[in-house]
Amino acid sequence: MPAATIPLDISPLLIAISEALDLISPALVNHHRQVARIAFQLGRSAGLSRQELTDLTLAGLIHDIGGLSLASRLDVLQFDMATPEEHTLPGYLLLKKFPPLAPLARLVRFHHLPWDQGAGAGHAGEPVPRAAHLLHLADRVAILIRPQEEILGQPGRILAQIEERSGTTFLPEAVAAFREVAASEAFWFDLVSSRPCEGIMTGLPTDVTDARQENLLDLARMFRQLIDFRSRFTATHSSGVAAVAHWLAGKAGFSPPVCQRMEIAGLLHDIGKFVVPQEILEKTRPLSREDFYAIRKHPYFSQRILSQVPGFEEISQWAALHHERLDGTGYPFRLAGDRLPPGARLMAVADTFTALTEMRPYRAAMSGRGTLRAMESMSKGGKLDADLYGLVHDHLEEVDFLREEAQQASFEEHRIFLAEWAALRG
Numbered sequence: 001m002p003a004a005t006i007p008l009d010i011s012p013l014l015i016a017i018s019e020a021l022d023l024i025s026p027a028l029v030n031h032h033r034q035v036a037r038i039a040f041q042l043g044r045s046a047g048l049s050r051q052e053l054t055d056l057t058l059a060g061l062i063h064d065i066g067g068l069s070l071a072s073r074l075d076v077l078q079f080d081m082a083t084p085e086e087h088t089l090p091g092y093l094l095l096k097k098f099p100p101l102a103p104l105a106r107l108v109r110f111h112h113l114p115w116d117q118g119a120g121a122g123h124a125g126e127p128v129p130r131a132a133h134l135l136h137l138a139d140r141v142a143i144l145i146r147p148q149e150e151i152l153g154q155p156g157r158i159l160a161q162i163e164e165r166s167g168t169t170f171l172p173e174a175v176a177a178f179r180e181v182a183a184s185e186a187f188w189f190d191l192v193s194s195r196p197c198e199g200i201m202t203g204l205p206t207d208v209t210d211a212r213q214e215n216l217l218d219l220a221r222m223f224r225q226l227i228d229f230r231s232r233f234t235a236t237h238s239s240g241v242a243a244v245a246h247w248l249a250g251k252a253g254f255s256p257p258v259c260q261r262m263e264i265a266g267l268l269h270d271i272g273k274f275v276v277p278q279e280i281l282e283k284t285r286p287l288s289r290e291d292f293y294a295i296r297k298h299p300y301f302s303q304r305i306l307s308q309v310p311g312f313e314e315i316s317q318w319a320a321l322h323h324e325r326l327d328g329t330g331y332p333f334r335l336a337g338d339r340l341p342p343g344a345r346l347m348a349v350a351d352t353f354t355a356l357t358e359m360r361p362y363r364a365a366m367s368g369r370g371t372l373r374a375m376e377s378m379s380k381g382g383k384l385d386a387d388l389y390g391l392v393h394d395h396l397e398e399v400d401f402l403r404e405e406a407q408q409a410s411f412e413e414h415r416i417f418l419a420e421w422a423a424l425r426g
Contacts, residue, residue: 010100010101012308012310013312015197015308016306016309017271018032018197019032019033019304019305020272020301021062021064029147031142032061032063032064034145034196035060035138035139035142036060036061036138036197037060037197038141038181039056039134039138040056040057042056042137043057043131043134045178045181048131055103055104056131057200059104059107059111059135060138060139062091062108063108063135063139065095065226066088066091067086085425089109089424091108092108092424093417093421093424094417098219098221103129106129107129107132110123110129111132114136115133115167115170115172117167117168130173133174134177136170137162137178140170141158144157145192147192152188155182159178159182217264217267220264225417227268227270228270230273231278231281233359234270234281235410236358236408236410236411236414237407238266238268239409239410240357240404241269241322241351242264243403244266244349244353244403245266245347246259246266247399248346248388248399249346251395252342252346261315261318262343262346262347265319265343266351268315269319269320269322271301271302271305271306271319272297272298272299272300272303272320274301275301276297276298296323296331300320300333302320303320307320317341321347322347322348322350323351324340324344325348325378325384326345326385327381345385345388346385348385349375349385349389352378353371353399353403356371357371369396372393372396375389376389376393
């Protein structure tokens, strides 16, 4: 297997995802990036090692990534949460599957664990990283900030509320670190700036240590689960698109490295669905006009997220244009004809084929032949690439078998994920 030529620094991807997560609700704007900034300052004050500081900062960027529903995301804005495990455990289970991010998984799992006079140093016989308690404090400081008030009028109130919980809710060492950083006006100005993460990644070792193609695929598969597992109706979608895209690229004569990048684009093409509430993805009644408006955002945000990652230029383009059509009737960029590169045309065919063969809450899955009839109409109508559709038509049984095989594997992954989540919740 040839080595990948893409240098992979994961910090831009995590920063972009944190931005997307905070777009679910106006109440969440900047939350993840504020937490990352606070955590970075606390970790530096507490004397964490360079690697510990990196893990803490990156965990801050995506600490609520397991919040699968809007309700669970908004629950984090309550200072005393009723059910924090509704978002901490899914995030932990998904992140731990990718070894370079496994240290972040444990921080995410325990970032609402109270110190409880030292009992929080461990959980179920497992030691809890000190950084998890720093992340807990950073998260709670962020939700105490009132955006409508001048920031310099707030430190006294916030510090008093945090110090009141020292030893019970919060690790005293973390409270001492907060007391130190909170004395600086610049600390507070950074938190309410439009770019609270600016500069904090400089010098931190945020690259995936082994950036071979296998690692790149593993990273994409992890994020595919984060995307698709938000709804039982889409739990296997991106794996199907990736399998079809890889197969179709090979049939169309693309080189093996390009076929692999096409697979990665397929795994990540719906990453912009982070901005779509789970309640809409799970809706069994007909979607409202507003629901459709929310859904139509997602390819735009796929482009916005992936384009920030150095080396992902092609992947970003292919992924973001999967709802564009050759006649210009697609969305969100309304590109047509020669403005759609071959990879984007291929991704549109792979996504359409996979989506039509899947069951959705508002319709049954189509048979293979029914899918071909629908795609033939789109091809003749100038929406899908006729040559690429022809490859699907001529090899229907082969491509449908590969699609189903990939989706069955993903279905099993989803089943195991739900079982593990249930076991951890007890």
